[in-house]
Amino acid sequence: MKIMLLTAGQGTRLRPHTERIPKPAIPFLNMPLFLYSVNLLAELSPRQLVFNTFHLAEELKKTVLSSHLQQKITFSDETILLGSGGGIGFARDHFQEDPDFILVNGDEVIIPKENQQLLKAMEQHRKSRAIATILVTDHAGVGTKFGGVWLDSDNNVLGFGKTPITGAIRAKHFIGVIIFSKEIFKYIPQGESNILYDNIMSAIRQGSICKTFDFKCEWFETGSEKDFLHATENCLKIISRNNEGADYLQKMLEIYAPDSKLIIQNDGIFLVDNSSEVIMSQLSGNVIVGHHSQLSPACQIFNSVIGHQITVTRQKNGVTVQDKLILF
Known part of the structure; x- marks a missing residue:
């Protein structure tokens, strides 16, 4: 299993701190933020972590390498900021060996309430043959403070955003983790794109299935x-x-x-x-x-x-x- 960590962003809402420290490297409880994503996925025993870089790239690399992680570390260096979808597309060569990989935001604070949830999510993903399985939870801010993941009665993803989507019966909060089939690369063109609104929606419109997995956790916003x-x-x-x-x-x-x-x-x-x-x-x-x-x-x-x-x-x-x- 390989993991892609999105760590290239500028962290604009946390300025001026992020003008000198990349947000994934900012200490939260004296630990760099990106380690919360790494630790969350540890139960899957990933063998390689791919970090995309752009903003304060050398500072990020220094923090990652000084953490002495056990997995193989690879950096995907972007010369322009490519967004969540474009960043994955740019790093696609790292994800061709396995049928699946995981994408995770590198600045999430997620505290799981149960063990082995990711193993269960992976099992569901493979059984459903979905192109993507999005990890979600309940949150009072869905539809107001945050855009939601809108689902039909069969738990199929219909779209994203604050506005309800026709046919959707509920919305869930995206916690920043997605399990992908490598087939997703068919829907990621070169250049900048958003993985949810551009790439996954393109796959859905062309007949692919996207599912969600309810992840029991405490999720904390750290944007400001x-x-x-x-x-x-x-x-x-x-x-x-x-x-x-x-x-x-x-x-x-x-x-x-x-x-x-x-x-x-x-x-x-x-x-x-x-x-x-x-x-x-x-x-x-x-x-x-x-x-x-x-x-x-x-x-x-x-x-x-x-x-x-x-x-x-x-x-x-x-x-x-x-x-x-x-x-x-």
Whole structure:
């Protein structure tokens, strides 16, 4: 099994942070965002990961390679931004050996609620002989904040978007993962395209079947700084309260951020790397502190994320950092 990770985008809604750090490399709970996608798919034992690159490509490669992943790593370097469909088409030579491959966004935070769901999704995909099986979940924002995946009574995909489609009986939320038959390449021309609205819809119009698989999970939006901080708060609460998904996140931390320590106090929940210089009384609310960061004793940090190798300096009257994402 081979995996394509979409990691070329510019992350415009998370600027200015993404002007210096590619979004998939931004630390979430002290782990690069792309690792959440890699870890999610680990149960399929993929042998190769293909990352497409464009925006801050060298920074992305540095972060990926420093993560010491076990799979073969390949980069598909785009000279212009090709979109989700065009990026797959440009990398098609990597996906000709196997009948199926998986596409995943490289900046999703997905916490599965059950084990072996991807194995079940793969089994369903192969039995249905669908050209694509889209992983979906329920979400209150479908049709308003997010476009939905619109389905008929037989669970066939009819289309995408916020507006209901004729014949559809319900809409689901796309979580950023699709299982593809390699036949999809027939519907991906050269150049820029969107995998949902252009390529999958072209296949459906020409008679191909596209299905969905209901994936039981917590899915978190990280597109804006506000969303990122809200997702951070929710994930810290999952771990501290031992809610569904806590074991999954704890295991990720053990593998990818073993020096990060979870600290639960009356005034907050903190995830602090052991190499950082910080006094616990400086922190309140939900706080993340990355590796080798330094906080001046006069600083107070509230509901914020301090990235790796950050120095928050003392000012005349001290400094309070509240509801902030500080990455450089």
